Amino acid sequence: MNNQDTPLVSVIVPSYNYEKYIEAALKSIYEQTYDQLELVVIDDNSKDNSCHIINELISSEAFLERFNNRITFISHDQNQGAHNSINEGIRVSQGEYVTILNADDLFESNRITQLIKHLFGSDSEFVFSRIKVIDGEGNDISTVSDQAISFINTQNSIKNFPSVGWSLIPHNTAISTGNILFSRDIFDKLNGFRNLKYCHDWDFALRCLLLSEPLFVETTYYYYRLHGNNTFLTLNDVVDKEVKTVLGSYFKSCRKNNVLNKLAPSPQNWPVQFFEILKNSSIINFWYYSRTIANSFLQFKQNRMDYKDIKKNIK
Numbered sequence: 001m002n003n004q005d006t007p008l009v010s011v012i013v014p015s016y017n018y019e020k021y022i023e024a025a026l027k028s029i030y031e032q033t034y035d036q037l038e039l040v041v042i043d044d045n046s047k048d049n050s051c052h053i054i055n056e057l058i059s060s061e062a063f064l065e066r067f068n069n070r071i072t073f074i075s076h077d078q079n080q081g082a083h084n085s086i087n088e089g090i091r092v093s094q095g096e097y098v099t100i101l102n103a104d105d106l107f108e109s110n111r112i113t114q115l116i117k118h119l120f121g122s123d124s125e126f127v128f129s130r131i132k133v134i135d136g137e138g139n140d141i142s143t144v145s146d147q148a149i150s151f152i153n154t155q156n157s158i159k160n161f162p163s164v165g166w167s168l169i170p171h172n173t174a175i176s177t178g179n180i181l182f183s184r185d186i187f188d189k190l191n192g193f194r195n196l197k198y199c200h201d202w203d204f205a206l207r208c209l210l211l212s213e214p215l216f217v218e219t220t221y222y223y224y225r226l227h228g229n230n231t232f233l234t235l236n237d238v239v240d241k242e243v244k245t246v247l248g249s250y251f252k253s254c255r256k257n258n259v260l261n262k263l264a265p266s267p268q269n270w271p272v273q274f275f276e277i278l279k280n281s282s283i284i285n286f287w288y289y290s291r292t293i294a295n296s297f298l299q300f301k302q303n304r305m306d307y308k309d310i311k312k313n314i315k
Contacts, residue, residue: 005120008070009112009181010038010095014085015103019048020136021225022103026057028223029101030066034112038070039063040093042085045076050103070094083200084309086177087192090184099181106134106223114220115181125212126182126205128174129220130155136227147226151175162273164216165209166265169250170283172202174214179222180204186211195305199242206250213263244289245302251290252299 011029015022029039041058043051057063058071072092076085090098097116101107115127133148135141141148154175158167167173174180177193177200190207193200208214253259254266267274278284289295 006034006036006116007096008036008038008094009034009097009099009116010040010090010093011112012086012089012093012098012100013039013041013103014044014082014089014100015041015046015050015054016044016079016082016085017046017048017050018103019046019050019053021105021227022050023053023057024138025101025103025106026054026063028106028109030063031109032107032112033110034116037067037112038072038093038095039067040072040089041074042089043073043075044081044085045079051075081195081197082177083193083195086200087309090187090192095184097181097183098187100178102176102178104225104227105176105178106138106225108221108223111220111222112181114217118215118217118219119181122215123212124215125186126180126208127215127217128179128181128205129217129222131175131179131224132221134223134225136225138225141226145226151224158216161277162270163263163265164214165261165263166277168202168205168209168214169247169265170281172199172205173216174201174205176222176224177201177204179224180208182208191306191310194302195309196242196245196302197238199239199246203242203246203249206246209261209264210250210253210258211260213261241298244286244295245298247283247286248290248295249299249302251287252295255290 013025041054043054054073058073063071086100119127131151132140133142133151142152154171155173158164158173161167186208189211193204196203257268259266259268262269265274278287
């Protein structure tokens with residue numbers, strides 16, 4: 001790629017109590033083959049040694065030179081949640097494109113180069129890649145852990161759908177917040193990530209889908225770490241409600257024909273396939289749910305929480 005093809009990419013790292021992994025995460029950004037990077041780290045009131053490790057690394061001469069002094073570190077004095085940390089990090093950043101690296105995960109060294117290369121050859125505004133699943137020590141467990149195999153099978157299912165976007169309806173085939181690179185423009189249009197504990201990544205991907213068809217890239221990896229303390233393992237009590245919120249919101253937009261992406265799964269874009277695909281899965285229940293008063297009330301409550309977050313972050 002020439003200089004015109006290398007826009008500034010902001011990498012946002014939300015961090016919370018991952019002192020064991022944060023150094024490796026930051027070094028995987030440092031080692032990217034893509035030159036034009038900005039680094040923004042948001043520590044959400046960690047109780048361990050994370051902040052000390054972060055400060056040591058980002059203040060080093062090597063890091064300052066590699067990122068051309070484009071490094072920001074914000075440390076919260078109260079825990080604000082992952083979605084707020086991500087939104088804050090993106091809003092203080094300057095890049096034309098944005099990606100996230102969770103503090104316990106890793107980037108393959110060619111990752112951003114490959115994702116930007118594919119975006120520049122398309123009309124898409126967001127992209128995600130294959131994942132590999134690693135354990136707490138960095139070993140590839142993609143084929144030996146039941147949870148890891150489930151994630152890999154979820155991504156393998158993409159080829160069974162008529163489009164990449166379609167694969168995002170029954171599952172979050174991007175798997176993680178950190179596996180999405182997107183334009184600042186689409187982030188601004190969506191007002192960022194919503195106030196969800198578990199499904200904020202899937203929700204963001206589906207709202208992106210209403211505006212732009214995603215790309216799926218198989219020439220680089222996002223290394224997703226399973227270590228027993230992953231956030232999703234502790235949030236089973238909120239999952240059902242959030243799935244209703246996310247799919248109820250997406251299908252409500254379809255019913256209102258608020259769909260700009262001509263490939264997005266909707267009755268307007270796929271008049272035959274839409275109901276054929278949905279009726280063969282439990283997802284059809286969420287389509288029916290989306291037209292109920294219960295869904296309207298759920299979306300109202302969610303929108304009110306999101307509005308409060310936006311007002312708080314603007315101040």
